[in-house]
Amino acid sequence: MWKFLGKRLIQMLFTLLLFQAVTYFLIDAQPGDIADLLAHDPSIPPGERDRLRAELGLDRPPVERFVKYIGNFYTGNLGVSFNEYPRQVTDIIKERLPRTLVLFFTASMVSFWAGFMSGKILAWRRGSFVEYASTIVGVTLYTVFTPWFALMMIWLFSVKLGWLPAGKFLSPEVWITAPISANAVFGRLIATGFIGLTVTLAGFIISNKVARKSRVPLRVASIILPLGGALLYWSLNGLGVWGGDMLSHLVLPVLTVTLIAYGGSMLLTRTSMLETLREDYILTARAKGLPDKVVRDRHAARNALLPVWTGLVFSIGRSISGGIITETIFSWPGLGLTLLNASLVADIPVAMGTLTVIAILTLVSHLIADIGYAFLDPRIRY
Amino acid sequence: MTMQTNGITVSTATHIPLWRIRLKLAWRSLESNWATFAESPIGLIGLGVIIFFGLFALAHPILMHTVWDSATYDPQMGYDMELAFHPADPSARHLLGTDPLGRDILSQLMYSTRYEFVLGILSAVVTVVIATTIGAVAAYYGGLVDALLMRLADLVIMVPFLPILIVLSSFTEVGMFELALLIGRLSGVGGNTIVIKSQALSVKVKPFIEAARIAGGSDFHIIFTHLIPNLLPIALLYMMFVVTSAIFSEAVLSYFGLTTIKMSWGIMINTAQTQGYLLRFDTWYLLLPASLAITLLCAAFYLVGRALDEVVNPRLRSR
Numbered sequence: 001m002w003k004f005l006g007k008r009l010i011q012m013l014f015t016l017l018l019f020q021a022v023t024y025f026l027i028d029a030q031p032g033d034i035a036d037l038l039a040h041d042p043s044i045p046p047g048e049r050d051r052l053r054a055e056l057g058l059d060r061p062p063v064e065r066f067v068k069y070i071g072n073f074y075t076g077n078l079g080v081s082f083n084e085y086p087r088q089v090t091d092i093i094k095e096r097l098p099r100t101l102v103l104f105f106t107a108s109m110v111s112f113w114a115g116f117m118s119g120k121i122l123a124w125r126r127g128s129f130v131e132y133a134s135t136i137v138g139v140t141l142y143t144v145f146t147p148w149f150a151l152m153m154i155w156l157f158s159v160k161l162g163w164l165p166a167g168k169f170l171s172p173e174v175w176i177t178a179p180i181s182a183n184a185v186f187g188r189l190i191a192t193g194f195i196g197l198t199v200t201l202a203g204f205i206i207s208n209k210v211a212r213k214s215r216v217p218l219r220v221a222s223i224i225l226p227l228g229g230a231l232l233y234w235s236l237n238g239l240g241v242w243g244g245d246m247l248s249h250l251v252l253p254v255l256t257v258t259l260i261a262y263g264g265s266m267l268l269t270r271t272s273m274l275e276t277l278r279e280d281y282i283l284t285a286r287a288k289g290l291p292d293k294v295v296r297d298r299h300a301a302r303n304a305l306l307p308v309w310t311g312l313v314f315s316i317g318r319s320i321s322g323g324i325i326t327e328t329i330f331s332w333p334g335l336g337l338t339l340l341n342a343s344l345v346a347d348i349p350v351a352m353g354t355l356t357v358i359a360i361l362t363l364v365s366h367l368i369a370d371i372g373y374a375f376l377d378p379r380i381r382y
Numbered sequence: 383m384t385m386q387t388n389g390i391t392v393s394t395a396t397h398i399p400l401w402r403i404r405l406k407l408a409w410r411s412l413e414s415n416w417a418t419f420a421e422s423p424i425g426l427i428g429l430g431v432i433i434f435f436g437l438f439a440l441a442h443p444i445l446m447h448t449v450w451d452s453a454t455y456d457p458q459m460g461y462d463m464e465l466a467f468h469p470a471d472p473s474a475r476h477l478l479g480t481d482p483l484g485r486d487i488l489s490q491l492m493y494s495t496r497y498e499f500v501l502g503i504l505s506a507v508v509t510v511v512i513a514t515t516i517g518a519v520a521a522y523y524g525g526l527v528d529a530l531l532m533r534l535a536d537l538v539i540m541v542p543f544l545p546i547l548i549v550l551s552s553f554t555e556v557g558m559f560e561l562a563l564l565i566g567r568l569s570g571v572g573g574n575t576i577v578i579k580s581q582a583l584s585v586k587v588k589p590f591i592e593a594a595r596i597a598g599g600s601d602f603h604i605i606f607t608h609l610i611p612n613l614l615p616i617a618l619l620y621m622m623f624v625v626t627s628a629i630f631s632e633a634v635l636s637y638f639g640l641t642t643i644k645m646s647w648g649i650m651i652n653t654a655q656t657q658g659y660l661l662r663f664d665t666w667y668l669l670l671p672a673s674l675a676i677t678l679l680c681a682a683f684y685l686v687g688r689a690l691d692e693v694v695n696p697r698l699r700s701r
Contacts, residue, residue: 344640
């Protein structure tokens with residue numbers, strides 16, 4: 001296991017380096033740079049533009065710049081943003097990464113779980129009306145034009161029903177009187193969510209080991225306790241208003257990305273279940289007279305989970321792409337929106353920085369998926 | 383497709399030329415495949431939607447030459463002088479209203495359809511040509527060639543598609559044609575290659591490949607006349623999914639304003655956005671037709687792909 005992990009990490013490092021090289025030179029090969037964008041400003045004399053180029057190092061040959069960039073990158077210096085000039089890229093990424101991570105991980109986990117649960121039931125009821133209807137819903141969610149879908153969510157939940165705010169990270173009018181910065185409140189929100197989730201998860205894992213009788217109370221407790229604890233903490237720490245405001249802005253983007261990712265994982269589970277249901281051991285299990293639910297959940301679904309888990313690896317890229325679109329529509333200031341804006345103004349350091357972080361995010365998720373594969377399938381050992 | 387390479391000599395006593403037998407066989411397999419395909423309603427629905435959009439695209443030039451005058455209804459340059467305010471609500475004159483620049487939306491929608499087809503099919507063809515060639519070569523030769531090509535594929539899968547396209551298209555001028563080639567090349571070396579290579583590996587060990595080698599066939603000959611024809615069904619299946627993702631990617635990039643395409647469904651939504659109508663939900667006709675068209679056409683190709691999956695992969699069939 002450790003040997004595999006070490007080997008994978010080295011492989012990942014090489015992939016990342018290759019990726020950085022390819023993107024760096026691709027971006028570099030495109031015509032125009034930040035100095036050209038400023039050319040439209042008549043108050044800047046032509047000599048100044050050359051001076052700006054020299055100052056930003058854009059007059060050096062690309063290979064030299066690349067080597068320097070990589071050297072700086074791996075010592076933790078990602079350069080300075082061209083567009084928000086004196087600001088460090090590391091600083092920008094440190095601020096925006098948690099926002100994207102929350103969006104991406106919540107959506108991925110919820111959609112995977114929900115997709116798997118509904119997919120296995122659908123495959124079991126093949127040919128029924130519910131199955132056709134759900135397949136159509138799934139395909140629609142899978143292929144829907146994401147920006148439009150996000151707009152429809154805004155229309156439904158914030159214009160028609162007025163339940164949730166339409167976009168942005170927070171409502172400025174609420175935050176004028178806030179005692180601490182928004183990022184600090186967001187950090188506490190993440191910490192609360194993380195601790196609560198860990199407790200719930202631990203409770204469910206333990207509940208599988210204890211006697212059948214005490215299983216249900218334990219599960220209920222492991223949901224209620226963290227939830228109550230979180231509510232208590234936020235009502236007592238005096239930041240409840242601001243935390244609530246942020247949370248209400250979070251719901252709609254998360255829901256949108258979740259629904260988009262849900263379609264894919266539901267369809268994949270259905271296909272995988274259909275293949276599994278034709279196996280001989282399912283016939284045996286049925287012939288033994290086992291209840292339908294046991295055959296479905298214990299015999300079929302567990303084996304059908306493997307391809308779905310593999311599919312998760314492929315869908316990671318999809319949900320990151322979906323996240324970028326969603327961030328743009330909801331003006332959610334995460335990595336995706338940063339990447340888009342940086343690309344539009346030829347802000348090379350920020351574009352490279354965000355792209356690299358997105359690549360690292362993808363690589364790490366792939367690694368986690370691969371490790372999970374070994375836990376799910378006893379035949380696979382690293 | 384020459385008679386000598388086949389190795390089987392058809393008895394000349396029957397006097398039926400070989401090509402007619404082949405045609406008959408091909409027809410018969412087409413018929414049985416069609417029966418499997420038609421069994422699932424989802425494939426037929428998808429095919430129906432594609433045919434509808436095909437007719438939709440064909441109708442545009444006909445309408446432009448008969449009913450619609452080009453000054454008013456031209457999808458890019460048209461302007462309706464008779465209406466005081468644009469965007470105008472749907473009316474008998476403009477069935478789907480006009481956009482903020484006074485152009486007819488139905489005309490734009492129909493005009494864009496043909497380009498979506500060209501884009502989708504072109505990028506799918508590029509993908510399939512690259513993916514099948516790489517997959518077949520990697521499976522046939524194995525060893526170093528295989529390792530290099532598969533690492534390349536891993537690299538492409540590892541990296542999300544859209545961020546790369548966003549960066550590339552914002553730093554350069556990307557039209558419809560360039561975009562199709564870009565998407566085709568990117569998805570041609572990625573996940574599709576791995577799937578096709580795994581299929582190629584199972585074809586490679588079949589006896590007829592061995593027979594062809596013993597008969598003295600060169601590597602080139604074996605790959606292109608024996609290996610690749612057997613990969614085409616699965617390649618066709620993956621083509622459908624590439625079409626879906628190509629149309630989707632184009633729409634998203636055009637919506638962000640990153641392409642230089644003059645008119646497409648994504649551009650229509652981009653126009654609504656740049657003119658400030660994106661969050662004005664009373665002018666639904668600026669967003670709904672184009673978005674629905676993108677969703678429907680993507681879904682249609684995806685559904686056809688799913689139905690083809692059941693033809694290619696017998697384990698999915700219901701009986």
